Amino acid sequence: EAAVTQSPRSKVAVTGGKVTLSCHQTNNHDYMYWYRQDTGHGLRLIHYSYVADSTEKGDIPDGYKASRPSQENFSLILELASLSQTAVYFCASSAAVQDTQYFGPGTRLLVL
């Protein structure tokens, strides 16, 4: 079974502060993704990566940076957190473009 873990599982941040969400996969997958889920919007892709040291913009990248230091690790960085970034964030991985994506448990982020 594919394994994707996320940390922290929940976080409260202050507006204007820096937040880093981490994702680790043990699947030996090349592709990793960050999504956010909001009520009424469903899941939306923020950033993704298909190789270490390279990231790509998804559909809603504004206000977010991503970092892929190794095949196993993928981070999402909010340099200046805003109220509108309160959401649940999911990380996922897949072996290839058309393959099934395996999701982590999610991180609940509350920005006050």
Added chain:
Amino acid sequence: GQQVQQSPSSLVLQEGENAELQCNFSSTATQLQWFYQSPGGSLVSLLSNPSGTKHTGRLTSTTVTKERRSSLHISSSQTTDSGTYLCAIAPSNAKLTFGKGTKLSVKS
């Protein structure tokens, strides 16, 4: 951009009844996946079905690519099937676009 419409938005069944969930999408999809999100929030892939019919357990998915629609049939529903079912599509790249889901409640 791509759009994915799921219907119904919610569905309530008695245990043992069958469910039919619909997914319509606005552009050609080479990848189509159905996901289940538990009431606790965890997401798991149910099956990948970009075209044709696929079965797994009590689930059957039928995708008609030319008509840009897919369905997920759940037979003999159980209370443990309760949750949200998400449809997601992608063209030839990795960028999945998700629908807003169908929330299923199965009563005993």
